[in-house]
Amino acid sequence: MLDLTGKNALVTGIANNRSIAWGIAQQLHKAGANLGITYLPDERGKMEKKVAELVEPLNPNLFLPCNVELDEQIQSTFEVIRDKWGKLDILIHCLAFANKEDLSGDFSQTSRSGFNQALEISTYSLVKLSGIAKPLMIEGGSILTLTYLGGVRAIPNYNVMGVAKAGLETSVRYLAAELGPHNIRVNAISAGPIRTLASSAVGGILDMIHHVEQVAPLRRTVTQLEVGNAATFLCSDLASGITGQVLYVDAGYEIMGM
Ligand code: NAD
Ligand code: 0WE
Numbered sequence: 001m002l003d004l005t006g007k008n009a010l011v012t013g014i015a016n017n018r019s020i021a022w023g024i025a026q027q028l029h030k031a032g033a034n035l036g037i038t039y040l041p042d043e044r045g046k047m048e049k050k051v052a053e054l055v056e057p058l059n060p061n062l063f064l065p066c067n068v069e070l071d072e073q074i075q076s077t078f079e080v081i082r083d084k085w086g087k088l089d090i091l092i093h094c095l096a097f098a099n100k101e102d103l104s105g106d107f108s109q110t111s112r113s114g115f116n117q118a119l120e121i122s123t124y125s126l127v128k129l130s131g132i133a134k135p136l137m138i139e140g141g142s143i144l145t146l147t148y149l150g151g152v153r154a155i156p157n158y159n160v161m162g163v164a165k166a167g168l169e170t171s172v173r174y175l176a177a178e179l180g181p182h183n184i185r186v187n188a189i190s191a192g193p194i195r196t197l198a199s200s201a202v203g204g205i206l207d208m209i210h211h212v213e214q215v216a217p218l219r220r221t222v223t224q225l226e227v228g229n230a231a232t233f234l235c236s237d238l239a240s241g242i243t244g245q246v247l248y249v250d251a252g253y254e255i256m257g258m
Helices: 020-030 046-058 071-084 112-136 159-182 205-215 224-235
Strands: 008-011 034-039 062-065 090-093 141-147 184-191 246-249
Touching: 008 020, 008 071, 020 034, 020 046, 020 090, 020 224, 034 046, 046 062, 062 071, 071 112, 090 112, 090 224, 112 141, 112 159, 112 184, 141 159, 141 224, 159 184, 184 224, 224 246
Parallel strands: 008 034, 008 090, 034 062, 090 141, 141 184, 184 246
Antiparallel strands: none
């Protein structure tokens, strides 16, 4: 039923064993997908080593550095995919960045450079990666990104990331409209708050998680593997009629009014 054998999947955004992208990669692997993994390189090569060790059990047959701020790294990532795979079926976009000082305090004080950087890394990168992936998705394909409720509602301190996620969700719709005739589907998962490297660096995340545990219909938060299961579904032929959508994987929190 849910079978991804013969599918080539590129997964971005794994930093450690708490990353949502790690939960997605594990479930794609379980469904039989052939994995390519990209990581954000640092000067000392620490991230490369850490992520390589983590993903080894999934036998990725591509493992590449890809800082989405650098066109040449994006370009060479997709050159390797073209040369080694010949086609791409699944693209997972699971990355975001804003300056820490722009994720607290007054939104109106966001700097021009901080605003631009958050939108370049968190939003424009989906547009850019999709444009490069398009000619490689020769048998059709599925593109998936990760968003958060702060792109739709004003969530305290999410600030410039909320603007980035609003732009991301809108990009999903415009990309879905463009790529649909090529049988490429584009969707987003809006995940509830999960403790990861990115979220743990945010003050008050534990209080937010506690609030969700009180209010969400399921009275709990979601796990990376639950997001991975929904991602695997959206990337599979079982979701062949779904594109341009934002699927909430949030224990139901989004439906509540109080
Ligand atoms: P994470 O820190 O594990 O992942 C963020 C990733 O972004 C890291 O792997 C990091 O290397 C990568 N990244 C940052 N700048 C980059 C760049 N310039 N080039 C390439 N990669 C870069 O945290 P996470 O929570 O798993 O975040 C993954 C996605 O999920 C993000 O889009 C985030 O907004 C979204 N999300 C997270 C939550 C949550 O509560 N954790 C909820 C909803 C959505
Ligand atoms: O999208 C996110 C996290 C995004 C993020 C987090 C950081 C922290 C460290 C982007 N850039 C950075 N930069 C850093 O230097 N989430 C959905 C998790 C999250 O972040 C919040 C949240 C939630 C939930 C920020 C404020 C309020 C709530």
